[in-house]
Amino acid sequence: MSKSSDNQVASKADDQSSTTKITRHVDVAVIGAGTAGQNAFSQASKITKNIVIINDGFWTTTCATIGCMPSKLLIAAANRAHEAESSDQFGIHTEVRIDGKQVMARVQAERDHFANSVKKQVEGWPADKKISGRAYINKQGLIEVNDEIIKADKIIVATGSSPFVPDDWLNNLGTTLLTSDTIFELSDLPVSMAVIGAGAIGLELAQAMTRLGVAVTLFNNVNRVASLKDEAINQKAIECLSSDLTMKLATEVTEVGTLTTEDKKLQAFINYKDKEDNKSRWEGQYVLVATGRRNNIEQLGVGNLGVVLDDSNKPQDLDIATGQIGDLDVYIIGDANAHIPLLHVASDEGFSSGNAVCKDNDDAYVRAPAVPFSIVFCEPQITNVGMSLPEIKNSGLEYVIGEVSFDNQGRSRVMGVNCGLLHVYGCKKTHTILGASMVGPDAEYIGHIIANAITNDLSVKDLLNMPFYHPTILEGLRTALRDVQDKMSISRQPNDAQQDGL
Structure with a gap:
């Protein structure tokens, strides 16, 4: 379909509009109110007032609430502790006492400060443009949410991502399981923790917890950290990080579960083996699963708009600048498109898609894709x-x-x-x-x-x-x-x- 032809999203809805009661017809519908969705809504609102944003869950951002900011708050505390504990080399001797409850209380208070700043911005948007609820795109290309049926000429999908946890791990670990979505809700620092996954999230949190006095063991199935692709840099990173972080690299986790200790406390365990097939077991208080995030798109019904997803739920025919899918009037942006799941990329894609939905695309200000x-x-x-x-x-x-x-x-x-x-x-x-x-x-x-x-x-x-x-x-x-x-x-x-x- 060419852009000059009848709008495909609208025409799908028109096919059966006579039998479906449409409660609202908008120029643009944004689904998801994270960083990408908020930017898209703000920019598109400058072009049209006939717009709606739909969101399921908190009206803040992953970054402010469960991502960048709380993790950096924890890292800031950890680095303060590390600097004090490692000051002997400068002739400065001190005794460090870490108050875990105070550490987590500050993380949560400052996290809430950042999240509330985002909320205030959202609260300034017109109430009739915001819908809280889970959206689903039906076979007619209409958006179903709560008791509304919305026909949108253009749809911007910005539904973000969620931590990926294998189903059996989820079931077997129970309350001893942590993810990057839940770890910042702890009221106190754990005594011990395993971290599975040495990507950015796992590496940052493993080291921070270690420096805050938690007994941490980091597991990764390959001899690699932070997904480094230059082997010399990877080996140097392992060398540098090993000075204060216990790492079990190139190990396979064969089983996870829980057991009850003699004092009737629930404890987690991990059975694992190294590349020589030597088997070992770790036991401790929590297991942080940091095995990546997956986009929240599969259950949305984007296939009913003509969007094709691959085996990893990545949309095909994606314009990386605007998030547009081929010549459809559908834009998938931020973590939802699984292109580069980073905040600054999501921000740019939201800005660009919000501009690109204007009627005259020649006047749209589209940011060029940033250097990786x-x-x-x-x-x-x-x-x-x-x-x-x-x-x-x-x-x-x-x-x-x-x-x-x-x-x-x-x-x-x-x-x-x-x-x-x-x-x-x-x-x-x-x-x-x-x-x-x-x-x-x-x-x-x-x-x-x-x-x-x-x-x-x-x-x-x-x-x-x-x-x-x-x-x-x-x-x-x-x-x-x-x-x-x-x-x-x-x-x-x-x-x-x-x-x-x-």
């Missing part, structure tokens, strides 16, 4: 920017890898955070940066600089012409860039051979 960019807020931090090393190898592009170790980098050593490695992937043809991977101090800031360089098509020379103040951790980036320059046989400036940070 992720940060894991463990210590040391992990960041990946641009193309990954496997993607570059598969592309056939000629490349070089510039690197710098932070183990002896000047400011990093001064601060006592000198463990890390940065790889910058340079294109030999264009002298630009293709991507980068890093574990180390200040990775979030170095990642931003590299992302901006790729976005603005800056050359390695352009970056080296930027100021690097001494002594800073960011000087390590200059060392890696100079290494890229050397390997691409570009003329160097005088004194470039001097080591950064010393």
Whole structure:
């Protein structure tokens, strides 16, 4: 169907509109009120007042309520404790007492502050534009919610995602099971915990809990953390993180369950084996399952709009800028499309889809898809920017890898955070940066600089012409860039051979 043809969503509804009582006809319906949905609604509301937003559950965002902000609050407390406990190297000796109830109370209070800020924004929207309830798209392409039947000319789906837990784990672990949706509701810090999954969520929470005095064991089925695809960076990350985190990598969890202790307390257990088939058991208070999230779309009925999902529930024929599905007047955005489940991506997709639903698409302001960019807020931090090393190898592009170790980098050593490695992937043809991977101090800031360089098509020379103040951790980036320059046989400036940070 072409965009100039009759609207497919509307025409599906018209087929049987004579037998279905439509209670409302809108230009745009947004389903889901997380980051993506709220942005889409706000932008589309500037174009049309004939709009509705439907939401099942809390009217805040995953980030504010159960994601980015509460996890960073927990990490902030953990880092304070770690800095105090590791101050002996500076000649500062102190005794740290961690009040678990106070830690969790602050996490929850500040989390509620962020969530309430989002709620206030939503409360400012017209009441007749908001519907609380679970939406379903029927075979006529109409939206059923509560006692309403809504015909929408354009539909934006932003239903987010939920933690994935295998069914047998869900049943076997019972009340000892935690997910990223429930862990921040604990009133006190646990005594012990297993974390299954060493992706961003599992890694961050495992280390934070460890630094707060919880006995934590992190399990992962491969010898990898944070989904790192550069093996040298992965091995360095494992080395750095192993200093204060117990990890069981390349292990297979064969069984999970609960048992009752002698003092009649419920306890969790995990049976697992390593790659040599050696079998072991872990026992403790809770199991945090961090095996990824799945989009909330399968039960919505998007197939009745002509949307095709693959085996992973990812919509096919997706425009990654706007979330539009082919030439349908259907947009699937944020975590719901399972493209890149990160808040800044969801925000951009919401903004773009909200603009793209205007009648004259030529006037729409659609944000270009951002350079791939992720940060894991463990210590040391992990960041990946641009193309990954496997993607570059598969592309056939000629490349070089510039690197710098932070183990002896000047400011990093001064601060006592000198463990890390940065790889910058340079294109030999264009002298630009293709991507980068890093574990180390200040990775979030170095990642931003590299992302901006790729976005603005800056050359390695352009970056080296930027100021690097001494002594800073960011000087390590200059060392890696100079290494890229050397390997691409570009003329160097005088004194470039001097080591950064010393």
